[in-house]
Amino acid sequence: MPSLAEWPTDAPCVDCGKRTPGLLFGNRCEMCRIARERRASKRAGRISLLAAGLMAAYLIWRPFPGGMQGRIYAGVAVLVTYLLVRRIASRILFETMPAGTGEPPTE
C-alpha cells in the first residue's frame, strides 16, 4: 500500500486553479511553474547585471593591488557576483512573486 504522500491527487494549481492529475496541494501546475520561472529569471538577470556593475565599479574605484593577477581576481569577482546574485534572486523571486495573469507563457 503506497504511503499517503504517493496517492494520486488532482489538487488545484495555486496560481491558475486548474486541476492537474498528480499535483499535490500547494503546488503549481507545469505551465504556471515554467511561466513563473521565466519571469523570475528575466528579473533576476536585470538585478544581477546591476549587482555585477556595482561590483565592477567598486573594484575600479578602489586602490588596485596586484597588477595583472589583481585584474584577473577582479574579473572573477564580477563574474561570481553575477552568477550568485542571479541564482539567489531567481529563487527568491520565484517564491515571492505575485501570481501571474494566468495566461500560458508566450513563445
Ligand SMILES: [Zn+2]
Ligand atoms: Zn497553474
